[in-house]
Amino acid sequence: MRLEFQEYQAQKIVNVHRDVDGPWFWVKYSAQPYIGCASGCEFCYLRGGRYLGRRDPDSFDRLIQVKTNSVELLRKELSKLDREIITCGDWQQPAEDRYRLSRGMLEVVRDLDFPLLVIERSPLITRDIDLLVEINTRSWAGVIFSISSMDALLKQAFEPRSPDVGRRLKAMEQLASAGMPVGTALMPVIPCAGDDEKHLEEVICATKDHGGSFVLGGGLTMAGGQAKRTLEAARQLDPALEVRWRKLYNWDESGKPNYSPPRSNNSHLGLLIRELCDRHGLKDRMPRYVAPGPLELNKRIAERLFLKTYELELAEAKEYRIWAYRKAAWVVDEWPESIAERYQDGGEAALRELPGIGKSLAGEISRWLDETQKRGSPWQ
Numbered sequence: 001m002r003l004e005f006q007e008y009q010a011q012k013i014v015n016v017h018r019d020v021d022g023p024w025f026w027v028k029y030s031a032q033p034y035i036g037c038a039s040g041c042e043f044c045y046l047r048g049g050r051y052l053g054r055r056d057p058d059s060f061d062r063l064i065q066v067k068t069n070s071v072e073l074l075r076k077e078l079s080k081l082d083r084e085i086i087t088c089g090d091w092q093q094p095a096e097d098r099y100r101l102s103r104g105m106l107e108v109v110r111d112l113d114f115p116l117l118v119i120e121r122s123p124l125i126t127r128d129i130d131l132l133v134e135i136n137t138r139s140w141a142g143v144i145f146s147i148s149s150m151d152a153l154l155k156q157a158f159e160p161r162s163p164d165v166g167r168r169l170k171a172m173e174q175l176a177s178a179g180m181p182v183g184t185a186l187m188p189v190i191p192c193a194g195d196d197e198k199h200l201e202e203v204i205c206a207t208k209d210h211g212g213s214f215v216l217g218g219g220l221t222m223a224g225g226q227a228k229r230t231l232e233a234a235r236q237l238d239p240a241l242e243v244r245w246r247k248l249y250n251w252d253e254s255g256k257p258n259y260s261p262p263r264s265n266n267s268h269l270g271l272l273i274r275e276l277c278d279r280h281g282l283k284d285r286m287p288r289y290v291a292p293g294p295l296e297l298n299k300r301i302a303e304r305l306f307l308k309t310y311e312l313e314l315a316e317a318k319e320y321r322i323w324a325y326r327k328a329a330w331v332v333d334e335w336p337e338s339i340a341e342r343y344q345d346g347g348e349a350a351l352r353e354l355p356g357i358g359k360s361l362a363g364e365i366s367r368w369l370d371e372t373q374k375r376g377s378p379w380q
C-alpha cells in the first residue's frame with residue numbers, strides 16, 4: 001500500500017486525561033506525533049472513535065498526518081504540568097524512520113524527568129533504548145508490548161501488517177535485560193477464537209520467557225467503522241465465527257453491536273488470565289509507579305481503590321459498588337493535600353468530608369492508613 005505523509009503544525013500535543021486510567025496503565029497524559037497507522041489492524045479501536053476527526057475513516061492506514069512541531073510543543077506543554085506518567089511517541093510508523101519525532105519526544109521526557117509508559121507493537125522502540133534506560137534511571141520508564149495472540153492464523157486475519165510477534169518478544173527481552181519493567185497487553189483477546197486457555201497461556205508463557213513480569217488482558221470492543229471491519233475479517237477467517245460474534249455482541253443484521261460482550265464473559269476472561277498468570281508467576285495488573293513526594297500516600301490509597309474496582313468487576317458486583325470505589329479513587333488521586341495528615345488531624349470524620357467518601361469507604365481508608373502507620377513505612 002502506498003503511504004502518503006501530510007505534514008502540519010499542530011496547535012497542541014498533550015492530552016491531559018481527567019483521571020489516571022487505573023487500574024490499567026496509570027497514565028495521566030498522552031501525546032502522539034502522528035495520526036493514522038500504517039499497520040492498519042482490522043480490530044484497531046482508533047478506527048472507531050473520534051481519533052481521525054473529519055478524515056475519511058478508510059484513509060486510516062494510508063494517510064499519515066505528521067505533527068512536525070511535536071517535540072517543541074511537548075517541551076512547552078509538559079514543563080507546565082505535574083510529573084505524572086505520560087505515554088508518548090509511536091514507533092509503529094514507517095514515518096518514525098524519516099521524522100524521528102518519537103525519539104525527540106523521549107529526549108523531552110528525559111530532560112523534564114517525567115515518568116514514561118510506552119505501549120507498542122513495534123520492535124523499533126529498541127532503537128531508543130539508550131534514552132529509555134536514562135529515563136528509567138532518572139524517574140521511571142516501562143514498556144508494554146501489545147500481543148493479541150501467538151496464533152499465526154489470527155494474526156494474518158486481524159493484523160496482517162503489524163510487526164512480527166517474535167520480533168516484539170525479542171525487543172521485550174532486550175529491554176528487560178536493560179532493567180526496564182516490561183509486560184504484555186494481551187489485547188484485544190479475539191473472542192471465540194483466541195480466548196481459550198491454550199491461546200492465552202501461549203502469550204503468558206512467551207511474556208515470561210522474554211523477561212516480562214505482567215500481562216494485562218482485555219477483550220475486543222466494537223464501535224463504528226471498526227466494528228464492521230473486524231466482523232468482516234472474522235467472517236473471512238471463518239463464517240461460523242461471524243455467527244458467534246453476532247450472538248455475543250447482540251448484533252443483528254440491521255442494528256448496531258453492543259460495545260462489549262456481556263459482563264460475565266469479561267469476568268470469566270479476567271479470572272482465567274489471572275489463574276494462568278498465577279500459574280506462571282506473573283501479575284495480571286501492572287505495578288503503579290508513583291513519584292516520591294508529599295502526595296505519594298494519596299496515590300497509593302487511590303491505587304488500592306482502583307484495584308478494588310477490578311476485583312469487583314471480576315466478581316460481577318453491582319455497578320453502584322464499583323462506581324463508589326472508582327469515584328473515591330478519582331477524588332483521592334487528585335486531592336491536593338495529604339489524606340494521611342487530614343486523618344491524623346480529624347480522624348475518620350475528616351475523611352467523610354471528602355466528596356464521594358461515605359462511612360464504609362472512610363472506614364476502609366482509615367484501616368489502610370492505620371496499617372501503614374503500624375508498619376512505620378510508606379505504604380506498598
Ligand code: SF4
Pocket residue numbers: 037038039040041043044045046092121159162
Ligand atoms: S499497530 Fe496499534 S495503532 Fe496501529 S493499527 Fe494496529 S492496533 Fe492500531
